[in-house]
Amino acid sequence: MGKHTFSIGGVHPHDSKISRGCAIEPLPLAPVVYISVAQHIGAPSVPCVQVGDKVKVGQVIAEPGGFVSAFIHSSVSGTVKSIGPRADLAGRPATHIEIEVEGDEWLEGIDTGDTLVTKIPEDNKAIIEKIRQGGVVGLGGATFPTHVKLSPPPGSKCERVIINGCECEPYLTSDFRTLLEKGEQVVVGAAILKQVMGNVPCTVAIEENKPEAIAHIKEVIARLGYEGIEVMPMKMRYPQGGEKQLIDAVMHRQVGSGALPISVGAVVQNVATALAVYDAVQKNKPIVDNSVTVTGECFPRQANLLVRVGTPLRYIVDYLGGVPADAAKIISGGPMMGRAVANLDAATVKGTGALLFLTAAQTRRAPESHCIRCGKCADACPMGLEPFLLNKLSRNMDLEALEANAAQDCIECGCCLYSCPAHIPLLDIIRQGKGAVLGAIRARAAAAKAAAEAAKNN
Amino acid sequence: MSNLIISPSPHIHSKDSTRSLMLDVIIALIPAVICSVVFYGWRELLVLGVSVASCVLLEWAVTKYWMKAPSTVGDLSAVITGILLALNLPYTTPWWVVFIGAVVAIGVAKLSFGGIGQNIWNPALVGRVFLLVSFPTYMTSWSAPQGLFGVDAVSGATPLGTIAEGLLQGSSVQELTSAYNYKDLLFANLGGSAGEVCALALLAGFVYLCCRKVIKPWITLSIFATVALTALVFNLADPSRFTGPLFNLLTGGLVLGACFMATDYVTSPMSLWGGVIFGVGIGFLTMMIRYFGSYPEGVSFAILIMNSVVPLLNRWFHQPKFGRK
Incomplete structure (x- = not known):
């Protein structure tokens, strides 16, 4: 077996892949789906359907809002009920297209069969x-x-x-x-x-x-x-x-x-x-569904589901037996980089890969104590940064030193916070410093660009 | 359900805590503790008991009544300071001298800087050096050890002390070291501070700490390498004046210092190269003090001197950053 791996840092959390034996099963269609127009990095897409329109599975319902943007397709067939703001996973409002599901009629030209097509187009x-x-x-x-x-x-x-x-x-x-x-x-x-x-x-x-x-x-x-x-x-x-x-x-x-x-x-x-x-x-088939792992030791039924984009989280959870009583945190994604779900009424997006249920004991953060300068955060950082130092600099918002110590390179993987024996919320603090540094870098770039243009005009 | 926790990632934490790391260090010290008690008998147990109890008690009392801060006794770091201080003292040290050592270690060297993680110098070593300069009689006189099971032991001064004394009287190193055999040094059969006596037990603890990834071996190994190399060069140059590598590695608390004192998280550099330079500095200073200083044993002073340089080493040496060469 190979020993290929990256060269700096990293941690070894228990892999806890308790749902590995669960085959992907299609989730029955929800009665209503809510499809966000901002489910990719870049400009939000622009809705191109009207309330009352009939749509089919795979039909474009929002067009790219720029070069770095994406088409969004209806994941169900039915009627557009509303287009407007709705709270996303974190509870922040985003434009969603609400579609009431009627049957499951796919757009013509989409190959929904299982035959493997191996002949790749040449162009x-x-x-x-x-x-x-x-x-x-x-x-x-x-x-x-x-x-x-x-x-x-x-x-x-x-x-x-x-x-x-x-x-x-x-x-x-x-x-x-x-x-x-x-x-x-x-x-x-x-x-x-x-x-x-x-x-x-x-x-x-x-x-x-x-x-x-x-x-x-x-x-x-x-x-x-x-x-x-x-x-x-x-x-x-x-x-x-x-x-x-x-x-x-x-x-x-x-x-x-x-x-x-x-x-x-x-x-x-x-x-x-x-x-x-x-x-x-x-297959001519746009992204209308994706696989979502629903898991957690406290969750009664582990599953890997094929979920239509825009399915409300609550519908998925109820299908599998509801939120367990001892679940203290629901995470969209993995335990290291996933986001805590504030709103179960939010709907899935293309990038939703998992719903993870953790108990209070599993996700407990012990009280912060003094840094003992063990350097475990620096050993764990896959970017070779020194989280103990960035933590201090972020608390002081020393932007110059933060940039010199590469706070902007942080990938927010969470290895530092995960490994800190003193339970210092390193990443929480460093995120703030990183954000400020990135802001300063962007402002500098914008100023340089403006100056260059002003020079050109003169 | 109505009380879902919302917080930023990561959502899980490793099982490591300050307490678990300190517990590992305590476990690593157990062989040396057992060894010293077997070798020196119940009086060593008294020194250990007084030292640990006073360190813990002082930390509890000072944090609670003076600093009015949450107690840090639970992190077990005071227990380690207590054990290390005891292992750095002769078993004959009176209990009140041990207590004064604990006051200096915990009260002055640790808590007056703000407690765990804030001190510049290794607390146990500050305590020990304070006692060494304040109570030289207690700290350098060695009477015949009374082993628990009647272990046969040599009485008298420490090997390094004997040699320093002998050299002053005109004897040569060869004559003086012929009295010691290295098996005795490895397996604890000589006079000295408790922790100096069983290199093997200390090394076992060091290997345990490395395997558990509590510490990294660079600092310790660079101390050993520097001491060996320095001693080799000097010994080759003038065998009658300068003791050799193996003798220097196994005497004077070097193993205890290199494995457990120099590797203290708080007072050692964080980066690889900082650690190596720190270790080389300790090794070299130790040998200079041993060869040319007025104290026969230099490890404590060398570590304390290098402790002072740690902030600079942390500033100068960083680990390589990803994609920035």
Whole structure:
């Protein structure tokens, strides 16, 4: 087995993948769905349907609001009931399109069959356009529009496509189940990405706690006869699936501060994104559903569900038996980087990968005590930062020193807070410092740009 | 359900706490404690008991009545200071001298700086050095150990003390060291501070701490390497004046200092290279004090001197940052 892993820091939380045995099952349709127009990084999409319109599954209901934006499709068939603000996961208002579900009628031209289509279209531009039309965004967490990532700026060259199957967050199993159950589709998706990026080599990175997935994908690649796609078993370590960490692990290249992966010749796509690419290109099927792990030791029934985008969380939870009495925290995503859910009436988005229920004991934060200068936070930081120092600087809002000590490089993986024996809320504090530094950097860039333009005009 | 917790990520925490780390250090010290009690008998137990009890009691009392802050006794760091202070004292030290040592260690060196994590110098060593300069008689006189099970022991001064004395009277190192065999030094059979006596037990504790990833071995190893190298060079240059590497590694509390005192989180550098320089400094200063200083044993002073440099080392040496070469 390989010992591939990233070079700095990292932690080893228990993987707690208790839902690994649960096959992906489709969730029955909810009576009403609420589809957000802001479920990707970049400009929110602009609704293009009216209240009262009849829509079908896969029909575009919102168009991109800019280059870095995405199409949004109806995940159900039915009638548009309202378009307006509604509280998202965190309780913040965002524009949602409410659709009352009537039947399950798909838009013509979408191939809903199970037949594997292996013949990849030859025109790369057409492929990228199909990916854009399919509303594909990065499903590993960042929800960055995929077509943008696949259109590298002039002068940069992709040397390797990495399919991220690490799923290094504890509890999450949706990527694992996808690899097992839709391995063929993921591999064809990988082949499409590989072709689009100029037929570069492709690596499917899977952590070694998923031996079944490693074996299965190897078998699929051999069976489908793809050249230049390899499986790389990775050592189990968090945050292996972080984009910069994974590139370091696979290619032994470190993406510089503020730089994009393409600057070292890498394009990383998540397993679920590769599946979405397959669906969009080979099946004409936009993102209307995604796999969601519903799990937690206190949760009565573990599951991996295929959920239509916009399904209210409460509907999912009730389907599985309701919120357990001893659940103290519900997390959208994994326990290291996921967000606490403030509002169960919120609906899923494309990037929703998990609903995790933790008890008070599991998520308890012990009272903060004095820093004992053990340096465990610095050992754990995968970016090589010194959280103990950034913590102090953030408390003082010393922006100059924060920037000099690379607070802006923080990826908010949570390793520092996780490992601090004095239970100092390092990341909570550093986030504030990081935000301020990024603001200052942006302001400086804007000022420089304005000055340059003023100079040009004179 | 109505009381869902909303807080930023991460939502889980490792099982490590200050207390669990300190508990590991205590576990690592147990072999040395047992060894010293077996070797020196019940009086060593008294020194240990008085030292630990006074350190804990003082920390509790000062935090509660003077600082009016939440008590930090629960983190067990005072217990470690107590054990380390005791292991740094001769078993014959009267209880009230031990108590004064504890007052200096906890009261002056630790709490007056603000308590755990805030002190500049290793508390146990400050206590020990205070006693060494204030009560030299108690600290340097060694009577015949009375082992628990009648362990046979050599009486008299510590090996380093004997040699320093002998050199002044014109003897050569070869004559003086011929009295010691290294098996005795490794397995605790010589006079000295309690913790100086069983290198093997201390090393076992050190290995445990490294395996549990409580400490990293760089500081300790660089101290050992520097002491060995310095001693080798001097010994080769003039074998009649300067003792050799193995003798210096196994005597004078070097193992105790390198494994348990220099690796104290609070008073050692955080970065790899800071730690290595810290260790090299301790090793070199120790040897200079031993060879040329007026005290036969230099580990305590060397560590305290290097403790003072830690803030600078932390400022100068950082770990490599991702993607910034």
